Amino acid sequence: MITQCCIHELYLQGKSQQSAVDLAKIFERRKCNHREAIPGDDCLASVVGDSNKHRYVVATQSQPLRAKLRLIPGVPIIHINRSVMILEPPSEETLRVKQQKEQEALGPAAAESVKLPQQPSNPPRKKKGPKGPNPLSMKKKVARPASVRIPRQSDSTAPPSPSDLSIGEKRKREENDEQLAATRKRKRRRKHGGGPTSSVVTTA
Numbered sequence: 001m002i003t004q005c006c007i008h009e010l011y012l013q014g015k016s017q018q019s020a021v022d023l024a025k026i027f028e029r030r031k032c033n034h035r036e037a038i039p040g041d042d043c044l045a046s047v048v049g050d051s052n053k054h055r056y057v058v059a060t061q062s063q064p065l066r067a068k069l070r071l072i073p074g075v076p077i078i079h080i081n082r083s084v085m086i087l088e089p090p091s092e093e094t095l096r097v098k099q100q101k102e103q104e105a106l107g108p109a110a111a112e113s114v115k116l117p118q119q120p121s122n123p124p125r126k127k128k129g130p131k132g133p134n135p136l137s138m139k140k141k142v143a144r145p146a147s148v149r150i151p152r153q154s155d156s157t158a159p160p161s162p163s164d165l166s167i168g169e170k171r172k173r174e175e176n177d178e179q180l181a182a183t184r185k186r187k188r189r190r191k192h193g194g195g196p197t198s199s200v201v202t203t204a
Contacts, residue, residue, distance in 0.1 A: 001056075002027040005034055005043035041065040048075060073097040 002024050010021045032043050041062050048056055052075045059078040060066060069075045070091040077088045090098075 001030045003030050003032040003040070003043050003047060005032055005037045006040040008037040009040045041068070045069070048072060 007021065007024050007029075010017050010024060030047060032047055034043060034046075041060075041064060044058060044060065044065060045068055048058065048069065050072065052072055055074070057076045057078060058065075058069055061079055066077055066079065066088075069077055071093055073091075073094045074097070075091075075094075079086055079088070
């Protein structure tokens with residue numbers, strides 16, 4: 001791209017720069033909105049602006065223009081030295097702005113840090129409520145067999161029938177009956193049993 005002011009400056013140099021003028025006409029023309037032609041350095045500086053919004057890369061042999069563009073951050077500059085095209089390293093202003101943006105990206109700005117609420121150093125601890133019993137330590141309910149019948153309240157005074165008793169209760173009842181029978185036999189033996197026979201002597 002080239003501006004109309006730069007082409008006009010080439011015209012002023014005479015026929016010696018006719019080949020450069022013909023080459024410049026091939027480039028795309030950037031509208032600089034200058035009604036009257038101004039020097040090429042001032043025209044390019046006005047097109048780039050203060051922040052290089054459109055991200056132009058400037059190729060120029062003018063030393064004053066290159067010095068002016070180095071003060072604008074983010075403007076790549078190209079010049080030719082002995083038929084070698086050279087891209088200048090980033091300027092000090094570009095490096096300063098780059099470092100500043102990196103620091104802003106790492107942490108919040110000063111204005112944002114003031115707005116953030118300050119968290120208390122010792123946050124209050126939540127009170128723990130009573131814990132429930134361990135489900136593994138609780139006894140499981142024993143399921144009763146279907147054959148076992150629970151006696152009614154009206155029949156609580158009457159002795160349970162042998163059919164209503166479980167197997168273990170029947171055995172206990174039989175053992176108790178046998179013990180009672182054995183103790184009765186012993187008592188009978190003691191009553192009827194003969195101790196040492198006593199002799200009675202009578203005199204006439």
